[in-house]
Amino acid sequence: MKRFFSRNDKTSLATDIADVNMQTGDVFWPQDLLPHDCGRARVLTWGYESHVTKGYESANKNNVFAHAKNLLATLKRERTEGRPIIFVAHSLGGILVKEVLRRSNESTQDIVGDIVRSTSAVIFLGTPHRGSAKLADIGEAFRRAASIILRVDSNSTIVRALGADSPELEVGRESFIVLWRKYKFSVKTFQESKPLTGVNISILNGLVVPKESSSLDDPEENAETIEADHHMMCKFYGAEDPGYRQVSGELRGFIYSISQRQHESQRTGSELEFAEKFTNRLMGTSFPVNGDLTGLESVGFLLKHIPLLINAVQYYIDGASTDRTTKQYENIFIDSQMRLISSMDMFEKCCRRLVQNLPDTEVRNLMELQRGWNEPKIEAGLRQRLGEEDFEDYIIIVKRVKKRVRLLQRKLKLQADFEEPFKMWSFMPFDSGKYTEVVTEIHKEVEQIWDLTQKDIEPRAAQYERSPPPPSDHWLDIRAHTSRIFNVISSIWPRNCMLHTHHAKLRLDIPTEGKKNHEIPKVIVSFATDKGVDSVQRRPQEWLDASVISCQTSSPTVSKKAVQSSPPSKNIGPVQMLMACTSERKIEDLCTVLEESRQISCLGFVPSEGWHYHIHDPANVTRKLTRLGDVLTSQKITTRQKRTIALALAFGVLQLYDTPWIRESWTIDDIYVDSSQGIEHLYVLKAFETSSPQSAIGNARTDLDLFVRNRTLFALGVALLELTYGAPLSARKADEDLNDVVTQVLHLTSRIKDDELPRFARAVFRCIHPAPEGFEFSLADEGFRRRFVQEVVVPLKKDYDELPR
Structure with missing residues (x-):
């Protein structure tokens, strides 16, 4: 690390400006210009060897992430602990800075952790943060920027050696947003505005890092363009260069903010010292101002x-x-x-x-x-x-x-x-x-x-x-419907049927804003006709899907008060379709009905507790169902997918708790993904068998009851932890002390506040440690259910709504 300028010892401000760049040419403005405009800061530069195309000459074999370790070690050695830092990074240097901050945050060494805690601002110049319409993902954006800087093909082994295929690229992008929120440092983004021409590697007349890729895509991001191409946006000819004036202006603003905070801190310390001396003199004692307090x-x-x-x-x-x-x-x-x-x-x-x-x-x-x-x-x-x-x-x-x-x-x-x-x-x-x-x-x-x-x-x-609106009442109605539908499906499949194995699946959906009161969920009843299918080890792929639509059968002569005691019919989506349905056929044996005809619109209805459940629009489909746990272990999910799945699971708990559709101590292996539709399409799958009662499955009591307040919410909290850390808890049992579930969950819950956004982390905590409503921890209690909505569902919904559409 080169120190181009050290502050005058008489100044009171101690700030480091670290300029991080590839060594592709001499950079003079940090040495020749910046000390005149930021005279109260120490200016340091750090570069790494990127000329790996010198034939058989000795070259640096480290990739970007190895360089990040080196920069972290250099900062640890060169800087004074507690000194504020401003990072200025061009191109791939920005990825390096994000990796430095991530490693600093995860370090158990206090002097290393102080680096991210002391970071006051980060300035990015043309850094590829993510993919774009033309670049499939961040790895592609990385390869493109690297190939321009090194003047080699984007598929070159040299580019791959720099780390273009590393999964740490995506981890660094996601963790940076979390760190930004946690430590509240400032971020400024500069984007190139001119294409790079004359480079004969199939990238002519185009931005090296498109604006979509150089943006963090965050509402708090402060981004603007510099009138230069990717190479020249960090090279300035003098103090009047418009690009330099933009960058130096931001640096002066950051330094001023730091000086104001330090001044306020010194003033507060002086006031406390004065108050202590005054109090000691007045009371004739020598106890500190912040000593033992009395009363309230x-x-x-x-x-x-x-x-x-x-x-x-x-x-x-x-x-x-x-x-x-x-x-x-x-x-x-x-x-x-x-x-x-x-x-x-x-x-x-x-x-x-x-x-x-x-x-x-x-x-x-x-x-x-x-x-x-x-x-x-x-x-x-x-x-x-x-x-x-x-x-x-x-x-x-x-x-x-x-x-x-x-x-x-x-x-x-x-x-x-x-x-x-x-x-x-x-x-x-x-x-x-x-x-x-x-x-x-x-x-x-x-x-x-x-x-x-x-x-x-x-x-x-x-x-x-009671001041917030009561959103949980609607979900209580939905839960009653899903429970009745389960009983309906059980009643229309005869116990002596030997021709089919019977399955039903229910989609865990997120209510859309446009639907009035969120329509009653459409249940897809599916049938597998291959005899002898093992419902545990093997899941059918050929299904017959049919919509189950509810229709209330209340008499017109019933009083309004009596009608309001049941879930209102206006909650059902396609009301006109129900009113137009003229089928009066009562289904006694669904298997028989299916064998007769699949061409009619309505197969008939099954009555249950004042409701008619019509079976509509049967259709043959092919579905590939995979357990969510298997998906987590086999592929990396994106932030969008994680937020969508988390919210769908939370809504699913409201929809299905204490019903036969889902066990009380459910796991992510009880949730299925239709991979033919996309990872966000989640289902609960039930096999209707005669050998054992459905309600008795999976609810045996264990030692968890000594710790767990609500088993269903605890299971949701565990699922959210598994989404965050990308694997089921069973896959993380590496150490002997992590062999029991409670210890694992406590350990991960204590970590998640540093690894996730605040709302998501708090939602996880409320699932693992729910607050009682009085002495109740049951979702059957209205107050506890409303608290769950406010403290878990609403925060997850806000995170989901903030995703870019």
Whole structure:
């Protein structure tokens, strides 16, 4: 790494600008121009050898990802920890920077992890982030850019050696968006606007990296073009060059923002120092300002510091996992972190219940800024709401929790601000029994706070929860239909039929916005006529699909009140079709009906609980059904596919819970993909057999019940984890300590907040650790079902809606 310019020692700002480029020519502007415009920053450049076409001369054999390791090691060696960094990267250098940030985030070494934490901004110049209409995927975009820079064919072994076929390209693109959200650094994209001509490799008069490929395709992206081709967009003739003015202007803005933050931090520190001295002089004592608090200020302390404590435990989880001598502590830290997360969730809900009737600005000050809890009107309001006796008990318990949090701070050797130690964690004398006992006591005392705040707040809380629209009522109607349809299908297949093996499949669909109230799902009944098909090991491919459409049979003379007690007929999609259906044939034996004719529109109907279920439009189709688990192990799914599958599974839980269609402890192997239609086409498949009752399958109790609050939601959380990490849990049982499901799930749940977008990660957590509605963890409870919609389905729907169409 070359240091072209070091800041004047008298300046107060310490910022690194790292320019990352291939060594394809001399770059002068970081040395000759930038120090004059960014005099308060240190300018460094880092390049790597890309001339691998020198015949038999010795050449660098590393690919881009090996170069990323080298840059990471160089930054670790050359920079001061905590110094803000601004990366400027051209072309494939941008892929290298994204890989550096990904590796920094995953590192267990604090000095390496500090690189991504200290990143303030990234400027991309013509970096291929993804595929485009002309370039199938990011690998193709990579090959094209590399071939232009190296002046070789895009299929050359040289280009492949650089990493064009590496799966890490796609991983780097997806992880960068996550890191951008997590660390909140700035991103600026510059795109080329002129084609590159005169290059005789079949790419004439076209942009090397099309705008679609050089865009991150994110609504927060700040992108503009530079009036130059791919080669010249990072080469400037002087300070008046329009391209240089664009780039240097962005750098000056980033540096100004850094200086403002540092100034604010210094001012805050000075104010705290002054307040401490003033308080000590006034009180005649020498305790620090942030010492022991009294009264309701302890509430604000816990709201602020328990999350910091949870983050610190993650530091120890990462440290313990890297050392064989301390690996025994990893599960202890994971368990304690999950218990602390659950405690924090309960405590925060208690606080929100207590202050829910205050104006929004005051609630924000109390809950998000953790200030104002000691104001007399807050104390008076809580005394009135809880009563004198319960209020005093509440204060005593809160103070006790705060003492235990302070005790954990000392046991984990955290700094005054609850940050982890500067040095990499190493083995230390650790009383795991005492540590676990303190965490358990915190959880028990938070449960006591929960009980205290439930007494008076329950009616108001119910009103608070009812404020959003009740979307789960519609899904309760759908669930009733799917359950009845299962009974209908069972009744029309005779038990003594020896000619067919009978299957039915139901699609897990995402409701479309254009459908009024989301129409009742269309169930496809399918039949396999090959005798003796094993329904477990072998699935039929030749199906007869028929639409099952519901029609309510309520009499016109029935009162409106009675009619409203059943699912309304307006929820059914093709109402006109149902009204026009004149078939009065009642189906007694569907196999017989199918053998007679498949040419008529309606085969007849089957009655069930005041509804007629018409079997319409039978059609022969070929389907290739594959278990979702097998798909995950055999191919890499895209972000779009992952978001679509996740939302379809969540809607499927609402549609099918506690019905014979799906087991209570279901897995992704119970979900099937029709690969002939696309990976997003999901089905549940049922084999109707006479040998065993359907409801008895797969619901045997296990040791999981000691941990799992709701088996169906836990299964959904596991499925979402498997989608994130690209394989079933069974495929990840590599280490002995990961051989039980609970430990695996806890470990992955603690990691997912760093590997996924926040909404998705929170949805996973709510599936694994659902919050109770009162004392209920059942989807049959209206309040719990509505909470599931708000905390799991709605966030997944928002992630899905943000996908580019």
